[in-house]
Amino acid sequence: MKFSCEKAILQSAVTTAGRVVAAKSSVQALEGVLIEADPTGLSLSGYNLETGIITSVSADVAEAGAIVLSARLFGEMLRRMPDDVVSIVTDGYSVHIQGGPTSYDMMGSSDEDFPELPRVDDGNGLSITQGNLRSMIGQTIFAVSDNESRPIHTGALFETDGQELTMVAVDGYRLALRREKLLSQDGAEKLSFVVPGAALKEVEKICADSDEPVTVTQGDRHVTFQIGGTLLVARRLEGEFLNYRQTIPQNNGIALEADTSDLQRSIDRASLIINDKLKSPLRCKFDDGVLSITSKTAMGAAFDTCPISGDGKGLEIGFNNRFLMDAVKAAPSGKVRLELNTATSPCLILPREGEADNFLYMVLPVRLRAAE
Secondary structure: OEEEEEHHHHHHHHHHHHOOOOOOOOOHHHHEEEEEEEOOEEEEEEEOOOEEEEEEEOOEEEEOEEEEEEHHHHHHHHHHOOOOEEEEEEEOOEEEEEEOOEEEEEEOEOHHHOOOOOOOOOOEEEEEEHHHHHHHHHOOHHHOOOOOOOHHHHEEEEEEOOOEEEEEEEOOOEEEEEEEEOOOOOOOOOEEEEEEHHHHHHHHHHOOOOOOEEEEEEOOOEEEEEEOOEEEEEEOEOOOOOOHHHHOOOOOOEEEEEEHHHHHHHHHHHOOOOOOOOOOOEEEEEEEEEEEEEEEEOOEEEEEEEEEEEEEEEEEEEEOHHHHHHHHHHOOOOEEEEEEOOOOOOEEEEOOOOOOOOEEEEEOOEOOOOOO
C-alpha cells in the first residue's frame, strides 16, 4: 500500500474512526484503525463490537491495500508531525510514515484480523439536519440512564411518524423529550427504535451545526447514521422502553412562566453549598410572582429568589439540584413554562403557550423533611 494525504485530513479521519476504538482488548485489532486504500481514496474504520465508525477521505493512492494500525500510536505520530503532506508506504506489516523532515516506522497487523462491521443495506430510514440532530442529542443525553439493570434505558428512543422525529431519554428520576421536523416529510411509515447513549455521544461529536443532512437507517439489529463521509453503525437496544406518554401528568393545576437564564442563576446560587458529600434537596416555594429557593447542608445555608409569572399558590416542593439544573439548561428557549400539581407530583418544563411544542422535561420531586 502506498498513498499520500494532507496531514490535517488524515489526522481528522483517524480521530473520528478512533472514537470507538477499544482502549484495551483481548483482540488486538480492536485497538486499531483499519486503513483501506483504493483508487477512490481512503477508508478508515474503528470498531468495538458495539459501535463502529467508517470515514472516507480523499487521498493520492499509488498502490491499493489495507492494514490495521494502533489508533493511539498512529494518532500521536500524526499529531506530532509538521503540517504537510503525509506519505505512507507499507512493506508487509512494516509501515513507513513520512511528513516533511519527520518520519516514523511502526508495525501494523493484517486487515483480516479486523472484525467485519455490520451492514444495514435494507432498512427504513429518515433524514434530518445535522444541526437539529446534534441539538436533540445534546438536550436529551443527560437523562439517559447508566443503570445496566435496565439496559433499554441506557439509550434514547427514536420515534417518527414520517413528519417529525421525537427523541426520548429516561433514567427513573427525570425524562427529556425533544422533537424536530424531518427533512423528508413524505408520510413514511412509523419507526421506533432505541440507540445506545454511548453511540449517540459519538454522533453528536461528528455532526456539525449545519443544515447538511444526516440519514438514519433502522435495520433488524443495527442502526446507521450517515453523516457526510462518515458512517456510524450501532447495535440497537432491545426491550420494552417506558411508555413515556402515560408517565407525563396531564391537567396540572399550576402553570407558571420563568426566564430560563434567571432560573439557572437562582438554582446555581442555591446549589453552591451542595456537593457529592453534602447532599441536600433544593426547597422550592412557588408564590405569586416569585420562586424562593433554599438549601441547607453542614456547610451552611443558601437562599435566592427568581421572578416568575403566575401564582404558585405557596406550593413547596423539593428537587435534586443537578437534575433540575440539567433540565433547565437543556431547554432550547429563553423562557419556559413550569407545570406543577402537588409536592409529590413531577414538575414539567415546557415551551410557553403559543410556541412550538418541541421539548418537554420532567423532573421528579424529592421528599422534603421538616428540618431541611
